[in-house]
Amino acid sequence: MRRGRKKAFGARFWPIASVVVCVALVAGGVWWAHPSLPELSYLEVSEIEVRGNDHVATEEVRSRLGLQAPVNLLQLDMEKLAGRITTHPWIKSASIERQLPGRLVVAVEERQAVALLSAKKTYLLSADAVILDVVQGPPARALPLVRVQWRVKYRAGDHVDEPRIVRGLELLEALREAPLLRQMQVKEVTAEADGNYILHLAGQGAILRLDAAESLPQLNRLAMALRRRGQGLDSFAYVDLRFPGRVILNPSEKGG
Numbered sequence: 001m002r003r004g005r006k007k008a009f010g011a012r013f014w015p016i017a018s019v020v021v022c023v024a025l026v027a028g029g030v031w032w033a034h035p036s037l038p039e040l041s042y043l044e045v046s047e048i049e050v051r052g053n054d055h056v057a058t059e060e061v062r063s064r065l066g067l068q069a070p071v072n073l074l075q076l077d078m079e080k081l082a083g084r085i086t087t088h089p090w091i092k093s094a095s096i097e098r099q100l101p102g103r104l105v106v107a108v109e110e111r112q113a114v115a116l117l118s119a120k121k122t123y124l125l126s127a128d129a130v131i132l133d134v135v136q137g138p139p140a141r142a143l144p145l146v147r148v149q150w151r152v153k154y155r156a157g158d159h160v161d162e163p164r165i166v167r168g169l170e171l172l173e174a175l176r177e178a179p180l181l182r183q184m185q186v187k188e189v190t191a192e193a194d195g196n197y198i199l200h201l202a203g204q205g206a207i208l209r210l211d212a213a214e215s216l217p218q219l220n221r222l223a224m225a226l227r228r229r230g231q232g233l234d235s236f237a238y239v240d241l242r243f244p245g246r247v248i249l250n251p252s253e254k255g256g
Contacts, residue, residue, distance in 0.1 A: 045071045046102040053108050055090045061106060064088060073098050089132050089157040115172060115189075117165065118147040119154070129160040129169060144172055145188040164191045167212040171197055174215050180223040180233075196242055206233040210241040221247050 045067060050058045064084050078096045085094040085108060093109045111126040116135060124132040125146065131154045146168045160166065168191045175186055187202040199208040210218055218241035225247045226232065233239070240248035 043073045043100070044102050045069070045073055045076075045104055048104045048106065051105065051107045053091075053110060055110055056088055056108070060088070061085060061091075061108060065104075065106075073100070073102055073104070076104075087157070089130060092126075092128070113143060115169060116143050116145045117154075117160070118145055119165075120151045121153070123154055125160070125169070127169065127173070129166050131156055131158045131160065142185070144186040146172070147188055147190045149191065149193055164195060167191075167195075168197060171199075171210075171212045171215055174212075175199070175219075178216060178219045180219050180226075201233065206236045206239055208239045208241060214241070214244050218244070218247070221245070225249065 048062050048065070048067075050061045053061055064087065065081050066084055076096075076098075078098075081096050082094040085091055085106065090110050091108050092111045095107050097105045097107070099105055111128065111130060111132060113124045113132055114127045115125045117123040117125045117131070122135040124135055124143075126132055133156050146165060148162075148165060148168075152162070154160065168189050172186060172189060185202040186199065188198075188200040190198040190200075192198065196209060196211055199210065201208075208222075222239060222241060229249075235252060236249050237252045238248075238250035240250075
């Protein structure tokens with residue numbers, strides 16, 4: 001009976017022991033190889049793919065990474081590399097992914113130009129108030145102009161924190177949602193020193209004066225007034241919306 005029990009124990013013990021030994025050998029091999037993993041040549045960065053870039057050249061994105069060959073894929077600080085890329089004015093955000101054995105995939109989100117800023121010079125401005133570039137000649141596409149009545153100087157990459165300019169951008173965004181102006185192109189928004197704004201519409205004779213804080217309610221009141229009169233904005237030379245609850249219309253013809 002004892003001999004039978006010994007045989008049964010041995011039959012169960014040795015397979016388990018064999019598995020434990022194999023696991024230990026594998027773990028030991030990984031531990032031994034780990035210090036040398038960064039030295040393996042097939043982990044060196046051999047390809048950098050850039051996605052999502054339109055305004056920024058692919059080579060410009062790659063150069064901002066600042067990688068000097070040979071570079072091991074496992075030793076890269078992805079957050080730090082992404083931070084280098086987002087120093088470019090046009091790049092709002094960036095993410096980097098490793099793809100073994102030696103490939104980096106860089107995905108960028110670019111800013112979009114939404115307006116021109118006229119302040120001593122003319123600048124290309126993004127929705128989050130970043131100066132994208134200094135405009136040397138006519139812009140490639142028609143953009144509304146935000147004009148300020150004071151002189152200020154910026155460089156590409158600067159974040160504009162002047163409240164009157166920021167509110168002017170917010171006003172442009174609000175105007176895009178206004179039913180009255182949805183089919184019209186805003187030509188220029190002038191920020192005045194007193195915090196009010198003058199709005200010029202392309203192809204329209206009307207000039208609108210308004211307060212950015214009350215822009216949408218006042219534009220809705222203007223739309224109601226025009227419907228009651230059966231007229232369009234092109235019938236008026238001047239519209240004053242600065243006073244809450246009031247719409248002042250000045251017809252185009254003399255003596256109106």
